[in-house]
Amino acid sequence: MKILLLSHAFNSLSQRLHIELKRRGHQVSVEFDINDAVTQQAVELFQPDLIVAPFLKRAIPETIWRHHTCLIVHPGIKGDRGPSALDWAILRGEPEWGVTVLQANAEMDAGDIWATVNFPMRAVSKASLYRNEVTEAALQGVLLAVERMGQESFNPEPLDYSRPDVKGCLRPLMSQADRRIDWQQDSTETVLRKIRSADGFPGVRDEILGQEVMLYDAHPAAGLRGEPGSLLGRSGQAICRATLDGAVWIGHLRDKQGPHPFKLPAMRVLGDRVADLPELADGYSDIGYEERGRVGYLHFPFYNGAMSTEQCNRLREAYVQARGRDTRVIVLMGGPDFWSNGIHLNSIEAAESPADESWANINAINDLAREIITTETHLTVSALRGNAGAGGVFLARAADQVWARDGVVLNPHYKDMGNLYGSEYWTYLLPKRVGAERARRITQGRLPMGTDEACELGLLDDHFGQDSGHFLEQLRQRADALAEGGDFDQLLQRKVQARHADELEKPLEAYRQEELERMNLNFYGFDPSYHVARYNFVYKVPKSRTPVTIAEHRDLSRRSNPDWSKAS
Numbered sequence: 001m002k003i004l005l006l007s008h009a010f011n012s013l014s015q016r017l018h019i020e021l022k023r024r025g026h027q028v029s030v031e032f033d034i035n036d037a038v039t040q041q042a043v044e045l046f047q048p049d050l051i052v053a054p055f056l057k058r059a060i061p062e063t064i065w066r067h068h069t070c071l072i073v074h075p076g077i078k079g080d081r082g083p084s085a086l087d088w089a090i091l092r093g094e095p096e097w098g099v100t101v102l103q104a105n106a107e108m109d110a111g112d113i114w115a116t117v118n119f120p121m122r123a124v125s126k127a128s129l130y131r132n133e134v135t136e137a138a139l140q141g142v143l144l145a146v147e148r149m150g151q152e153s154f155n156p157e158p159l160d161y162s163r164p165d166v167k168g169c170l171r172p173l174m175s176q177a178d179r180r181i182d183w184q185q186d187s188t189e190t191v192l193r194k195i196r197s198a199d200g201f202p203g204v205r206d207e208i209l210g211q212e213v214m215l216y217d218a219h220p221a222a223g224l225r226g227e228p229g230s231l232l233g234r235s236g237q238a239i240c241r242a243t244l245d246g247a248v249w250i251g252h253l254r255d256k257q258g259p260h261p262f263k264l265p266a267m268r269v270l271g272d273r274v275a276d277l278p279e280l281a282d283g284y285s286d287i288g289y290e291e292r293g294r295v296g297y298l299h300f301p302f303y304n305g306a307m308s309t310e311q312c313n314r315l316r317e318a319y320v321q322a323r324g325r326d327t328r329v330i331v332l333m334g335g336p337d338f339w340s341n342g343i344h345l346n347s348i349e350a351a352e353s354p355a356d357e358s359w360a361n362i363n364a365i366n367d368l369a370r371e372i373i374t375t376e377t378h379l380t381v382s383a384l385r386g387n388a389g390a391g392g393v394f395l396a397r398a399a400d401q402v403w404a405r406d407g408v409v410l411n412p413h414y415k416d417m418g419n420l421y422g423s424e425y426w427t428y429l430l431p432k433r434v435g436a437e438r439a440r441r442i443t444q445g446r447l448p449m450g451t452d453e454a455c456e457l458g459l460l461d462d463h464f465g466q467d468s469g470h471f472l473e474q475l476r477q478r479a480d481a482l483a484e485g486g487d488f489d490q491l492l493q494r495k496v497q498a499r500h501a502d503e504l505e506k507p508l509e510a511y512r513q514e515e516l517e518r519m520n521l522n523f524y525g526f527d528p529s530y531h532v533a534r535y536n537f538v539y540k541v542p543k544s545r546t547p548v549t550i551a552e553h554r555d556l557s558r559r560s561n562p563d564w565s566k567a568s
């Protein structure tokens with residue numbers, strides 16, 4: 001079937017649908033919803049059998065939905081309507097939520113229902129729900145709808161609020177007034193729900209020491225209490241604020257009026273005014289270590305998977321400490337939503353010299369990668385529960401084994417960031433695993449990759465577990481098996497020998513120097529593409545066209561192929 005994905009952006013959900021629909025043999029092309037004329041043109045060029053809209057901020061034009069089946073992926077249960085579906089579900093504390101695939105018509109979210117898939121809610125941020133439960137339910141819903149397209153006997157269900165299984169309703173756009181925190185009255189649970197309902201976007205508007213800021217990245221601060229609303233202390237870059245019955249950690253803020261109006265670590269945004277806050281032990285921790293038997297698990301749930309210079313340095317220290325332990329296997333856990341997305345583009349954008357900070361950050365992540373690659377005492381595993389992008393993928397590849405949860409999306413390329421060459425020893429790690437030709441295709445392709453393809457190519461060693469819980473369970477068994485296996489010494493010896501042989505052939509440092517020469521040009525050279533792309537990314541400048549890498553219908557080399565218009 002020819003399926004056009006019409007989306008506001010090629011976000012994680014659209015990427016997952018792209019991967020899974022293609023894997024099932026459909027011809028899939030993507031168009032960003034820029035304006036009606038451009039969308040119309042895309043439809044005329046591609047002539048799709050079906051249009052799927054995974055993430056839209058506006059209605060589909062009537063000229064399109066009248067003539068084509070257009071299915072909207074709505075992140076709500078049957079009958080739910082409106083632009084703040086997940087926000088309301090979190091704020092209202094719904095125990096169960098869902099995704100509904102419905103047909104576009106004249107009334108927003110009121111079209112006939114093709115599929116609906118429900119899931120139990122988790123007490124996490126909106127972005128985390130979206131990247132996990134919503135994405136899985138949306139995929140199931142879209143696959144069901146695609147299957148039903150081929151069934152003559154199937155009739156989509158008209159929205160009928162008198163039916164007992166239609167439990168949703170129309171809700172308005174959630175306002176800041178709906179989310180406002182009353183620090184004197186709100187419990188920790190309420191504060192967390194309010195912040196989570198708005199995280200990653202738009203955040204909860206609040207005031208801290210007279211400065212208006214948006215709040216993100218909130219966690220309970222166990223055991224802490226104080227005058228409601230007061231700041232109790234800091235932990236690294238996070239601040240702790242008292243609620244009615246406890247306290248919360250707030251890791252990230254955005255000062256819309258400030259010189260850097262994008263998300264940054266809280267202490268960075270508040271600056272000198274909070275310099276005297278006491279450092280609290282056992283606070284907000286973005287790096288954690290646990291040991292089970294002979295396996296050490298190093299966690300680094302950095303917000304949005306972005307790794308600043310300072311975070312890379314701390315993680316390297318934690319890794320070296322883990323390596324000093326009497327264990328056999330180190331598992332690099334990343335975070336629950338992202339394993340890593342590489343260097344911290346927001347911190348770089350906010351630096352006095354973004355070029356210098358880019359340089360410091362790439363060197364810091366390289367130093368971490370080098371420690372992992374040169375580890376001779378342990379077998380190492382990167383365990384991807386969440387997605388990874390750019391340098392994050394190659395950092396993962398620095399370990400001996402890379403295992404991912406089923407459904408994780410990888411973006412193993414840098415070029416979208418203004419033709420960035422990339423480092424993290426990728427020129428050593430990637431061809432070694434996948435061969436030179438595939439390495440070229442992966443990095444030039446600029447396409448998201450699913451776990452099946454990544455395994456076939458050798459970028460991943462294995463994937464398993466349909467959700468985080470199942471993945472963790474199997475991960476522990478496999479890591480134990482590796483540590484306790486009779487062949488452990490042999491495996492370790494083989495890896496050390498292979499590394500020594502590689503070093504003789506071409507020193508690791510030489511790969512690094514060659515990569516950094518190219519990165520130096522990206523950061524300090526005449527071509528400002530990287531700085532422009534980073535600015536656009538951090539400031540979320542909307543895209544003005546869809547790249548031909550995903551808009552197949554706009555790719556002239558493809559269109560000149562006579563077989564192009566036939567569905568695969």
Ligand code: COA
Pocket residue numbers: 010011012013127200201263304305306307341342343344345346347387388389390391392411414416417420537538
């Ligand atoms: N630095 C800072 N923030 C980052 C980041 C990075 N390297 N990578 C992702 N983020 C942030 C995004 O700005 C977004 O922020 P939000 O919470 O305000 O919405 C959030 O993480 C999620 O990213 P998003 O792009 O919405 O997720 P996605 O799943 O749709 O796409 C990627 C994932 C990896 C393709 C995309 O985030 C990306 O291209 N990141 C940049 C990777 C990169 O070039 N790193 C530098 C070179 S190593």
